[in-house]
Amino acid sequence: MTLQGQQTVIDAKQLFASKQEQEWIELAQNGDRQAFQQLYQLHIGRVYALCVRMIADREQAEDVAQEVFVQVWLKLDKFRGDSKFSTWLHSVATNTALSHLRKQKNWLQRVFSLEEAANSEPVINDHPELSDLDKTILRLPEKARLVFVLFAVEGYRHEEIANMLDMAVGSSKSHYHRAKKLLQEWL
Structure with a gap:
């Protein structure tokens, strides 16, 4: 296809990955644990990195990252696809990390x-x-x-x-x- 003399290039790898992820999301929404495992493997690195940056404790970040995926499994039926899955996932991760920090015994002292x-x-x-x-x-x-x-x-x-x-x-x-x-x- 051309648009004013320019050729449109489609990144097949990106398109396939996106379609594959969408397939895993749909399967996981229907209870497929293997598909959810694939989503987990695809996104755990970035979720963990976000948790470490926010919490600044490796062990707690690991726990929170796992909690994020528990929350995602429980809320996956609420993902409607209005945004990218990764955007929704990172919103869940941010909220879970903030919730974890709030639950800390001395959170108010540390925050203020x-x-x-x-x-x-x-x-x-x-x-x-x-x-x-x-x-x-x-x-x-x-x-x-x-x-x-x-x-x-x-x-x-x-x-x-x-x-x-x-x-x-x-x-x-x-x-x-x-x-x-x-x-x-x-x-």
């Missing part, structure tokens, strides 16, 4: 402790699979890290982040700029 500096770094050597940038992100104070990951990595708007974290939009922007400033200093 803005004076918490880089001295209270998580043990980043426990994350050999992470890039240097990801390890540096883990050093950020929790609130700044959450806002940075949600805005810069996951692409949420500050209005959405403010709603998710129950804060003012200005606070979300402030935490983002603080995170950026710290990352620039450390890198």
Whole structure:
């Protein structure tokens, strides 16, 4: 096909992968565990990476990533296909990670402790699979890290982040700029 003299190129690999994923989604929605396993294998890496960035603890991130897929299995019938599956999945992952953080015993203290500096770094050597940038992100104070990951990595708007974290939009922007400033200093 041509459009004003240009030839349209179709990426067969991408098209096949998309069709295969759609087939797995439909099968899994009908209870096919093998199809769900395929979806799990396809997406676990990115879900785990998001959980590690948000939670900054490898073991807890593994638990939360597993919980994400439990939630996805339970809610798969609610996926209507209005958006990409990966978009819906990462929304579930973000909400599950935030819910996990809220359930933490001292969550309020950790979230509102803005004076918490880089001295209270998580043990980043426990994350050999992470890039240097990801390890540096883990050093950020929790609130700044959450806002940075949600805005810069996951692409949420500050209005959405403010709603998710129950804060003012200005606070979300402030935490983002603080995170950026710290990352620039450390890198």
